[in-house]
Each structure stands twice: as structure tokens, then as C-alpha cells.
Amino acid sequence: MTTLDSYHIMIVSKYFKTIEDYINLELVCKKCICNMEKFHFNPIPLSYKTIKYFPNIETLHLWHMYDENFGNEFLVDHQNDKCHQNIIKCNNVVVTKSFYQIVVWFHVYYPTVDQYKNLNFKFKNVIYTQNDRIKFGNTIPLCVTQIGLYCFNECQNLSSIILPSNVTSLGFGCFSCCKYLSNIVIPTSVISIDDYCFYECRSLSDITIPINVTTIGDYCFSKCNCLSYVNIPSNVISLGFECFDGCSSLSSVVIPLCYTSIDENCFPANTKIYDPNGLVNRFIVSKSQYI
Template sequence: MKLGHYATMITSMYFDDIKDFINLEIGVKRFQGNMERFHFNPIPLDEYSRRFFPNIETFHIYDEYDDEIFDDGKIFKYVIWFLVEYPTYLKEKEAGNICKNIIYTEDDREKYGNTIPSEVSIIGHQCFYNCEELTTINIPTRVNKLWDFCFEGCSSLTSITIPPLVSFIGDECFNLCYSLKSINIPPLVTELGIRCFYGCSSLTSINIPLAVIEIGKDCFYGCSSLTNMSIDKVHFISENKIFMNEPVLISIEIPYNLQIINGKNIEKKNINEFIIPSSITMLGNSCFKECYSLSSINIPTTVSELGRKCFKWCSLKSINIPTTITTFGSSCFYRCGCTEELKKNERIPRDCFKKLHYRSTDETTDE
């Protein structure tokens, strides 16, 4: 199959350097004149490369600082690819130019209002910070990023629909949105930032898309009404717990590809069910500490280690101890509901049933 002139133009649009365009025309005789067919510049140009594209009418500016801009009489329109603020977009639009990436900032909101213009692609840092009167908002379909603190402190915001193109939700984006009852997380989002939903006490359910692989520190801390959540595909959870230690979220399935469960990650006193996947090799320190409603648990044979205080103060009535477990942390079964039954297992060291006292002054005595 031979490429025609049009197909060659389409392919060469993805070249990175002027040398690639030159080599194409030198190497294949029938592709000579390829650059002359372009009416826009597919790559940034300088004085040298500009002469190879003599018929450009629309000039694309890719980088605000590095690109050289030409105004030699043949160009009648500019297409701006770097991020511009909304007033800049309005100015360029009036001049007949096109802006591809527009951010709506806090200053823009104060000047133009709470209605986000349809052309906007990014909602900026603290854009709606402490807008306590905001009850609902429409985010345009072009928006693909919500930056840090975007809606922080919007205490009257009850619902919000995030467009499907959004792939980034920043730190503390919905922090202290007390009235937020429900929210959809688009399928392109891969990370929920630090304290993203911190203090969203009215949030009752949330979908976590399969693309999400990271949940930030204290992401759901203070979500005292949250009773339903799936984190099936998550494989990194911040070292600090993402859930507030309150008796609300009663069941959670541990992501199948986590290798270690750390108690600080998922601490919830009234969780009554855990499904531990076979990828888990270790149950960390304090992993199920104070899970008062946890009555039974199945530990897969992939687990080889139980951390200190792992099941301390649990209300367990039944638990299996696979032979694969070779390391038992101190106090891992201290005041556990099935202590007497577990003591019959001679493989379990006796200090697993005793209170742990720290000799180091760096750690406090654990009661």
C-alpha cells in the first residue's frame, strides 16, 4: 500500500522535528512538496524552519515562552495551545484567534460570576474557595481538571456533576463541603488527592472508578454518613487512614492487588466484614485494632506475617490461622474475642496475648 499526499500530511503532523520533515522529502521523491501543502505549522518554528512552510495561514503557538511567533503578512489567525486565563481568551477571541486550554480562576469568578463559561477546560486553584452561598453548579463538558482547593469550604453545595473528561481532582478539592450528599467520579480519574473529601459529613455514597489507583491522606476523613464505597482496583492508599474512626462504614472490600494492609489506612471501629484478597502477604501493625464489630475473618494462605496489635480488642468469634503465617507481632491477639480458642494453637507465641509495653521513649505505652 502506498501513502498518498494527504495520508503523508496526516502522518507527518506527528513529527517532532524539522529534520524529520526534511528527511521525508529527501528520502522519497514523490513526497516532495509535503511541507508546502501545510496551511498551519504542525511543529514550533524558528527563522530557519519557517521558510520550509511557505503557505501557513493559521499559526499554532504551542509554548508560551519558547515558541517564536511570526507575523509576516500571510498569517491571519493564531491557535494558542498553552494555558490562558479567561480574560486572555476573551481578548484573543475578539482578535479572531483560538485558545485551546482555558483556566477559570478565583479572580475570574469574582469578576465574571459563578457560572463557568462553556469554553473553560480547567477550574483553577481555589476558584470557588469558601463560596458558602453556592448550592449547585454546572461544570462545562470541556473541563478536564479540577485543581487544588477548587470547591473547598462550599458548605452549602449539595450536589455536583463532574464531566466525563475530568482526569484530575486536586488536593482538598471538596474539603469541608458539609452539605455534599452525592458525587460522581469520572472514569478517567486515577487519583483522589489529599483530604479531597475531608469533612464531607453528608456524603452517603461515592463511586470510585476502576482507573483510581491512589487515595490520598485523609481523603474521606470526617465523612460520617458514608456507608457505601468500593475501592476494588486501588493499589496505593496513603499511609494515614483515609476513613474517620467512626461507626458508619460497616463493610469494605480490600483491593485485590494490595500486598500489605496497614491499620492506619483503613481504621474503622465498626467495620463488621473484611474480604482479604489473595495478593495480601502481610497484615500490618494495628491492622484491625479496635474493630469491635468484626466477628469473623478469613486470612488467605498468602499471608505470612501479622503485625503488632493486629487484632487487638476485636470481637472475633472465629479466625483461621494458616500455616503460612510464620511471624506473629506482639499483642496481635490482645483482648481478642477468640483468645481462648487461639491459645490452643501452639504455633502462636504467648506474647501475642499480652499487652505490649514499649521500652523506647519514642513510642507511648499502649493500653
């Protein structure tokens, strides 16, 4: 029978959820002893009590806003000026532990990243808001992963934009009513395009929807008068209500070769919808010409 060596036991244990799991593992056999000492990062949130089980941690991961950060405090909400901090309540003394790097997984706004860019923080989920765009400009920083609500709404000086490769989602109405936006490069990292994202972008004539996108929201491309052709990627499973409605120049759409849910009035009347496998729900798309 094949068994795991101590190294692979450690790899498997990265997916444990509680400190009790790690403690119990070390009681299994000799190969499991000192498993927690092999970690140079914390695989689970820790407290001042449980960090002693991981004596060799160099990188601290914070998955939630209220995870213990061992005195390494920072602002997490530039709008409400909230401070992420930890205080030992019994004596109100902050006990700071030093780490080579602190990796923050919960969402923060870009000013937080900008404020701590010269320190040992690494932020994995960064939102760029409309206020951020007004303050820092139309060039989206490379660390941004989410374009926020109405971020570029009615931005009349925006004609083209390239989104950073870390962006995974485009928020509600984030490019809506940008009437001069004619070219946008969306990275393959994007998986969702929210409602009203490109609503009334009347100069947008061509757009490549990345292959990893799974959902396109309600009214997403509605009233994009110049949009003439759309190729829906194979991973898209849902097209929202009136998603392409009012796209008067849209003559044909290629639907993915898989099941796709298409909401009512998704396309303008007389739009030709191509699906060689015939897997699109014919009843929902009855307004358009199904081929």
C-alpha cells in the same frame, strides 16, 4: 515487502520531534517530497525561520508558554497579568501571521479562556481556581480540565455538584470541608484525585470513583463520617496515607482485582476489605480486617 504510501508517511511523521527530522525525511525518496506541505497544522513548535517549511498551516498549536505565536498575543496568567507574545528582537517589530485557529495546550486559568472566548483560540488545559469560583460561581465551565487548589474549600452553600466531562484531575483540598456536600458526579475522564480532596465532607454518604482513576491521595476522604461503602476501581494503583481514616460509617471496601498499594492507616479499624484474588498487600492493611 510492504511499504508506506505518501499519506501514511505523513501520518507517521506527525510524531517527529525536530525540524531536522522532517527535512531529512524529504531527502529519502520521491514519495517523501513535499511531505511538510501536506500539513495544515504544525506538528512541532515553529519559529519565523522554520514556519516556511510548512506553507499550508491553518491551525497553530502552542504546546509551551514560550512557543512562537507569530504575533497572536494573549494573557496567560490573570493573577500576574503576563502577556504571551512574540517580538522579532532585531527590530522590535511584531510580525503577525493569521491562522484559522490557535490551539493552546499549556495550562491557563479560566479568566484567560473567558477573555478570549469570542476569538479563534481553543484552550485544551484550563484550571478553575478558588478566585475563579468566587468570581464566576459554583457552576464549573465545560472547558475546565482541572479543579484547582482549595477551589471549593469550606463552600457552605454547596450541597451537590456535577463536574464537566473534560475534567481530568481534582486538585489539593478542592472540596475539603464542604460540610453540606452530599452528592457529586465525577466524570470518567478523571484520572487523579489529589490529597485532602474531600477531607471532612461530613454529609457525603455515597461516591462513585470513576474507572479511569489511578491515584487517590493522602487524607482524600478522611473524616467523611457518612461515607458507608466504597468500591475502588480496577485502575487504582495507590491509596494515600489515612485516605479513609475517620470514616466512622465505612463498613466495607471492595479493592480492585489487581495490585494496589495501600498506605498506612488508609481505612478505619474494623473496616472489611474485600479482594477475591488476594492481591492486596496484607501487611500494610493490618489495621483493618482483610477478607
